Amino acid sequence: MTDERTGGRRREGRGADHSNAASGEILLPSPIASHADVVTAVEDRSYAVFIAGALATAILGGFALAIVASLASSGAFLDERVPWLVQAHGSAQLQGWAGLFVAGMGLRLLPRFAGRRPLTHRVNLPIFAMLFLGTVIRTVTQPLDSGAVPETGLLVAGILWALGSGTFSVVVIRTLLMGRGGREPWRLFAFAGAAWWAAWAAMAMFAAIRGARSDAYVPTAVDEPMTWMVMLGAIGNFIWAVQSRSVPIFFGRKRPTLRSLAIPGILLNLGVVFLFVAALTDRGTVHERLVGAGFVFAGPSLLMLAPLAGACWGSPTRLRPRAQAAARFVLAANIAAVFCAVLLLWAGAYTLIEGSFAAAEARDAARHAFGVGLITLLIVGMAQLVAPFFALRRVGAEAAPLIERSVFWLLASAAVLRIAAGLMLGHTSTASRMHLSALAGTVALLGLVLFALMIVRAVREEPRIKAQLGASAARARERNTATK
Numbered sequence: 001m002t003d004e005r006t007g008g009r010r011r012e013g014r015g016a017d018h019s020n021a022a023s024g025e026i027l028l029p030s031p032i033a034s035h036a037d038v039v040t041a042v043e044d045r046s047y048a049v050f051i052a053g054a055l056a057t058a059i060l061g062g063f064a065l066a067i068v069a070s071l072a073s074s075g076a077f078l079d080e081r082v083p084w085l086v087q088a089h090g091s092a093q094l095q096g097w098a099g100l101f102v103a104g105m106g107l108r109l110l111p112r113f114a115g116r117r118p119l120t121h122r123v124n125l126p127i128f129a130m131l132f133l134g135t136v137i138r139t140v141t142q143p144l145d146s147g148a149v150p151e152t153g154l155l156v157a158g159i160l161w162a163l164g165s166g167t168f169s170v171v172v173i174r175t176l177l178m179g180r181g182g183r184e185p186w187r188l189f190a191f192a193g194a195a196w197w198a199a200w201a202a203m204a205m206f207a208a209i210r211g212a213r214s215d216a217y218v219p220t221a222v223d224e225p226m227t228w229m230v231m232l233g234a235i236g237n238f239i240w241a242v243q244s245r246s247v248p249i250f251f252g253r254k255r256p257t258l259r260s261l262a263i264p265g266i267l268l269n270l271g272v273v274f275l276f277v278a279a280l281t282d283r284g285t286v287h288e289r290l291v292g293a294g295f296v297f298a299g300p301s302l303l304m305l306a307p308l309a310g311a312c313w314g315s316p317t318r319l320r321p322r323a324q325a326a327a328r329f330v331l332a333a334n335i336a337a338v339f340c341a342v343l344l345l346w347a348g349a350y351t352l353i354e355g356s357f358a359a360a361e362a363r364d365a366a367r368h369a370f371g372v373g374l375i376t377l378l379i380v381g382m383a384q385l386v387a388p389f390f391a392l393r394r395v396g397a398e399a400a401p402l403i404e405r406s407v408f409w410l411l412a413s414a415a416v417l418r419i420a421a422g423l424m425l426g427h428t429s430t431a432s433r434m435h436l437s438a439l440a441g442t443v444a445l446l447g448l449v450l451f452a453l454m455i456v457r458a459v460r461e462e463p464r465i466k467a468q469l470g471a472s473a474a475r476a477r478e479r480n481t482a483t484k
C-alpha cells in the first residue's frame with residue numbers, strides 16, 4: 001500500500017505515528033522505525049536549508065544591521081548612510097528572516113495539509129537559491145557607498161527575488177488547487193498569502209527599478225506601503241493559515257470555522273489591497289489616505305485573528321509537557337499582534353484624518369510589534385512545535401532547559417524594548433531612543449544565536465535519542481512476547 005503523503009516510500013507499519021494525522025498534525029517517521037515492518041520514509045530535508053538560510057541572514061544580516069542602523073541613527077558613526085542601512089535591514093528581515101522561513105515551512109507543510117505528495121528538492125532548492133541570493137545581494141550591496149555597484153546590486157537582487165517569489169507563489173497555488181479538501185480557513189489564508197507573494201514579485205521588480213534610478217534608495221512612497229503589504233499580506237496570511245489549523249487545538253479549543261474568520265480575513269486582505277495601491281501612487285493626499293485606510297482595515301482584523309486563529313490566553317493542555325514551554329512563544333506572539341492592531345488603528349486614524357504622513361511613532365512601534373513580536377516569536381515557537389528536528393525533544397518529559405527559557409525571555413524583552421523605542425519618538429532625544437533600539441537589537445541577536453544553538457544541538461542529539469527510543473521499544477516488544 002502506498003501513502004501519497006510520504007511519496008509512496010513508506011509502508012504503514014506499527015512504528016509509524018498515525019494518531020495525529022486526522023487532527024492535521026504532521027506525519028513524522030517514528031523514532032522506533034527500525035522495526036522490520038517499517039520502511040522509513042526517505043525524507044526531503046530542503047526545509048532545513050531554508051531554516052539555515054533564514055537564521056544566517058537574520059543573525060549576520062537583519063539583526064546585525066538593526067544594531068548598526070540604530071547606532072548610526074544615534075549619530076555614533078555612518079550617519080550619512082542611515083537611510084540605506086535602514087532599508088537593507090528591513091529587506092534582510094522581511095526577505096531573509098521571515099520570507100525564507102515562511103517559504104521553507106510553506107513548501108513542506110502545505111502539500112501535507114492539502115493531502116498531496118511532498119514537494120521534492122528539485123522544486124524547493126531552486127526557489128531557495130533565487131530567494132537567498134536575492135536577499136544576500138541586496139543586504140550586502142545596498143549599504144555600500146553610492147555608485148554603480150549598489151544600484152546594479154539592487155536590480156539583480158530584485159530580479160532574483162521576483163523570480164523566486166513568483167515561482168513559490170505558482171507552486172503553492174498549484175498545490176492548493178490540486179489538493180483535497182474544502183474551503184477550510186487555512187486553505188483560503190494560504191491562497192491569499194500565495195497571491196500576495198505574486199504581488200511581492202511584481203513589487204520587488206518595481207522597487208528595484210525605482211531604487212536603481214535613485215542612488216540605490218527605494219523612494220519611501222513605494223517602500224513603506226510595500227513593507228506593510230509584505231508583512232500583513234505575504235507573511236501574515238501564512239501566519240494565520242498555519243496558526244488557525246493547529247494553535248487553537250494546542251490550547252484545547254476547536255479549530256475556528258470559516259464563518260468566524262471570514263470577516264477578519266476579508267478586512268486584512270482589503271487593508272493589504274489599499275497598501276498595495278498606495279505603493280503604486282506618488283506621495284500626496286491620496287497616497288497617504290490609501291495608507292491610512294490600509295492600516296484602519298488591517299488593525300481590527302489582527303484584533304480578531306490573534307484570539308480566534310491563534311491564542312492570547314489559556315494553557316496548551318493538548319501538548320505534551322515538554323512541548324508546553326514552546327507554546328509561551330505562541331501566546332506572546334499573538335499578544336504582540338494585539339498591540340500591533342491597536343497601534344495600526346492609531347496610525348491609520350490620524351493619517352486618514354490629516355491626509356498627510358502622521359503618527360510616525362505608532363507606525364514604527366507597530367512595525368516592530370509585528371516584526372519582532374508576532375513574526376520572530378512565532379517563528380521560534382512554531383519551529384519548536386512543528387519542525388521535525390525538534391520532534392524527538394517534544395516527547396521528552398524533562399523541564400525546558402535554561403537555554404530554551406533564555407531564548408524566550410531575550411526575544412520577548414527585545415520586542416518590548418523595540419516597541420518602546422518606537423513610541424518614545426518625539427518624547428526624548430534621537431540618540432537615547434536609538435541607544436535603546438540598539439540594546440533591543442543586541443538582546444534579540446543573542447536570543448537568535450541561542451536558538452540557532454538549540455537547533456544544532458537538536459540535530460546532533462537526534463541519532464542518540466532515536467537509538468535510545470529504538471532500544472527501549474525493542475525491550476518492550478521482547479517483554480510482550482515473553483509474557484504471551
Ligand code: HEM
Pocket residue numbers: 063066067069070073086087089090091093094097098223224227364367368370371372375376414415418437438440441442444
Ligand atoms: C530588536 C530588533 C530590531 C531593531 C533594533 C530594529 C531597528 C530598526 C530601526 C532603527 C529602524 C529604522 C526606524 C526609523 O528610521 O524610523 C528599523 C526599520 C525597520 N525594521 Fe527593524 N529592527 C529590529 C527588528 C526588526 C524585525 C524582526 C523586522 C521584521 C521582521 C524589522 C523590520 C523593519 C522594517 C520593515 C523597517 C523599515 C525599513 C524601511 O524603511 O525600508 N525590524 N528597524
